[in-house]
Amino acid sequence: MSAAPETLAIRPPAVWLRFARALWRTATANAAMMTGIALFLAVVIVAIGAPVFAEVDPLDQDLLARLVPPSPGHWLGTDAFGRDIWARIAYGARISLVIGLVAVGIAMVIGSALGILSGYMGGWVDQAISQATNILLAFPSLILGLMVVAFLGPSVPNLIAAISLATIPQFIRVSRAPTIALRERDFIQACRALGFSPLRIMVRHILPNIWPEILVMGSLWLATAIRVEASLAFIGLGVKPPTPTWGGMIREGFEQILNSVYLALFPSLAILVVVLALNMIGDGLRDALDPRLKESKR
Amino acid sequence: MTDAPVLAVRGLSTQFRIGGAWRAATRNIAFDLYENQTIALVGESGCGKSITCQTILGLLPAAVARTEGSIVYQGRELVGLSDAEMETVRGKEIAMIFQEPMTALNPVMTVGEQIAEAIRVHRRCTKAEAKAEAIAFMDRVRIPAAAQRYNDYPHQFSGGMRQRIVIAMAMACKPKVLLADEPTTALDVTIQAQILAELRDLCANFNMSMVFITHSLGVVAAIADRVAVMYAGEIVELASVEELFAAPQHPYTRALFQAIPRVDETAENLQAIPGQVPPITAFPEGCRFAPRCPMRMEKCAGRPPRLAAADPASPHAVACFLHHDLALEEAAE
């Protein structure tokens, strides 16, 4: 029964400094989460500072240095066009992160707003939103993304649209259920008895109580979004070449898999690192928030 | 009543690991339970009554709880027995029933199976025999159409009926001692009256002794022969039910009586006890009730009073310096 993980569950988000401190305490109490945060930050830094970290342009073809294995000149080797793999991975991180963060950000905002609305209002609003959610949930996110991108064409905005569309129902689901549970709680009934407007109740009283769960979901779905984006690129529906994407690099590397394993290996590792880091963060947050799994005597 | 108690508890203390340190949730619990007798442990939440009960059956996880003292059941020491040894005692010699009939039964097993299981883990018998016996017990605790309901699941029963099933399960091996942990608290009063009558009847017919935990003095009056009033992990008063209700001695017991709104007489004012029960991490030195006690004396804060009879001839014991000068340290040999 350590006191630290409890803080996040209890402190309200009103004061950001306090929140950051709580997050810090949670992270330090949980080595895995700490590692996750460190790894993820490292990737973000590499993505932002790609031009600094990789001196070579990722699109520069060096026809004299094709399929060079990892060497001092090219840490991670070069591909079939002689492009530097490390540079491509660094720039590819930008695509993955931008698509993932924007798509999940949009889905998080729209999804949780709809979920809270649906759960709190009930009635036909709930019926309509739930029905739409069920329809979207009937699709595997990959298939949905695949269809949307296939028809609309692979571009960053379309990929973002496809992935948020596939992710919105997840956030509706994760915010609707606890909203319904909260709605029956006495303090929400007290708010109603005090004549608070539904909007105030949803924003000021329900959201602060469920947003930690949304945040956990956000980090886990960010992981999924990055994986789906890479999968789409692997299928050939990513951002169009020659723009470097991790999935696309693996796709190209897979064609050379019998002679140059490293082509597919390094971008695979990159994906693994980011997704693993995000999953570790999500797990840490969840452990900190889920009182059920905490050691306690009854 | 025979001479030797069925269950003798001495100097029992249950400690929990809280924030790395062992803290005693209960201290120096001692009582005797004789055949055919019901002793009630009464007190407010956090007084340690439920913990004491679970300690007797060794149900607390060893990682977070440890026990000191002695629990002697029919001449056999239970403290220090291995889990495997305790399994032969649980259910067979000492059984237990619980507060929440809604959650105490396994939701995916039929009630009949759950009763029959209690029989089969302690005795070699065929499935059919166990089933017949389980049905007989369901019948015995007045579950209507017992044979047809054998294959029903817990959710198909009302709260009162589920509590009867829990009782049938506890009775399945005809234990000598029944530990009842607030078995009527979650029930409505009309159902409570029925369950209390049922338990009285079973104790009489099966020669069973009972430790009955409750927070309600009204329920104590209805079921107990002897009463142990608990406060903050200690027994503060121990007496026969008649004596305790006629002449409560400990200031806490008296305060309790004055704090309950009675249904049978109109009171002008209730005497609320100021303050609140201290948490386990902040038990006061000396008498634990002293900070809230209207009769507090200087010495109350110094040493903890020992549970002893003011009049050596009487079995009415109280842990209070108003009645005697015996302190806890002097009790230790």
Add this chain to the structure above:
Amino acid sequence: MTTAQPLLQVFGVSKTFDVPRRIGAPPGKVHALDDVTLDIAIGETLGLVGESGCGKSTAGRAFLRLIEPDTGEVWFDGENLTTAIPSRMRTLRKRLQIIFQDPYSSLNPRQKVADMLAEVLSVHKVCPRAEFPRRIAQLLDEVGLPASAADRFPHEFSGGQRQRLGIARALSVGPDLIVADEAVSALDVSIQAQILDLLRRLKAERNLSYLFITHDLGVVRYFCQRAAVMYLGRIVETGPVKDLLDEPLHPYTRMLRAASPVPNPVEARKTVQVTGEVPSPLNPPTGCHFHPRCPLAKDICKQARPTVTEMGGGRAVACHLYG
């Protein structure tokens, strides 16, 4: 009771809930409230008594329109609440408040005490913002909490203290009527007595009226002037508390009274005639709902719903024995 107009008047309020039965089958109907009529005078405390599932909590919420009644009318201080438009209702809510049973679920865990009270004060523009701190300290003091409580979160308080906070929140808008829904049931006796004392004191100081919902007849006897007994969504008996408990008229009230434990070993051991259990509200018995458990049931009890009979002395009972 005075001859003046009652503060709250409830006429024939009914409420039906859909409850899911088997998956795929149409839902069942539960009559949580079935033609409930009662009133509360200014400065009066009415106890609403019954066992779990009898509809007493639903009643309290329906009177405040936290649950919309299906039929019937609720009048508060000469105004029909059931037809009040939302903006009017919001104003009226200042005069009608509620406190709850579970001190752990009744406070927003993420709101500090000061924020909780300040929000109410600002939404209802009770006083200028500059006066908030003084007003909050005053409210806390009124419910017996130190001013330092304002800076804390609900989890830092004990059950009894949380109950005080819930009361402070209700008081912040200056209500005339408070619905107390099992407000002391979850508390230990020593704390229960403290809260009952507090509610009594507030009643005297602020001339409050209470609808006091509880299952504990002892609390009713101590705290209420009049009581109404509910069974399966219907009120079966009303009357002054002392008469109702000392000489119950309705067989159900008698059973309830007899089953209530008394702290007296001689009394408590008398055999109590309690038969059967409360039937499922999905399929309530015909006629008088109580007839399957009633030792005095006649043929007519199975067929016709008994009407309310005035028995004099402010007492009324719905039973064929008196019809």
Add this chain to the structure above:
Amino acid sequence: MARYALLKLLYAVPTLFAVLLLVFVLTRVIPGDPAQLILGDQATPEAIAALRTQLGLDKSIPLQFLDFLVGVLHGDFGSSIVTGQSVVSLAAAVLPSTLELTVASLVVGVVFGVPLGAWSAMRRNRLPDIAVRIGSLIGLSLPAFVFGILLLVVFAVQLGWFPVIAPSGDVSVFEDLRALVLPAVTLGILMAAYITRVTRSSMLQVLGEDFIRTARAKGVPWWRVVRRHALRNAIIPVVTVVGLYLGVLIGNSVLTEMVFNRPGLGKLIVGALAQRDYPVLQGLMVLYTLLIILANLITDLAYGVFNPRVRFA
């Protein structure tokens, strides 16, 4: 139960309708004229007009949708614009292969996931638990194609235990199963990673329930408490999660089929994408929806089997 299944299918009708609408709308918002796309840049205007009439593109949009619906109701999803074969026959040819893969992965996932999760919960915070948790976290983070490539390189290319490319045509059952192993293990292990986590947390929760204490209080030996009481309850949420995961499984099968070059719906869909074969894409999307609806129904019914509190009308 039959009544429930029927009702559930009835409820699926609006979903299916919405999907058809979505598919239809998506195909209409494609930039450019489908007829132009099909015939290519060199087509004459006359040829394009003729094809438009043939495809019904000259009718109004609602009428086109009606045509599309009527076709679907008759089991007619049109024909591939590449090969001319009917979409239904194309899908029917590869469906068994995908189903085989899905079911095999499901088996692998459950057989590994449930016991590992339960074991992990029982050894909470000890070495086996930590190892299982790390393993499942990695499994959860690996994209299916990455894991597939890894297995392919190690077990098929390096060790040569399994074929690199799935054999096609008439092959012995043994050969067929041998080719199934790696794809099924790829999908199955990833699924097991997920099931392990769910089982573990479900198990931990159940072990804290009152009825576990009841069982111990009546003297049931600990191992029996775990088996008869805890596991039987812990499995219930796992069923739901397995059902939800079927969607992911179907999605992942696309990637696996690509990596292992295995015939199946995934290969079909990727091929159709490359050639912009819209009728095939349309048809497959509807087929996927049907599969998911069916999977959900089976999950619901299975849930009822494991949870006696659920009773169907």
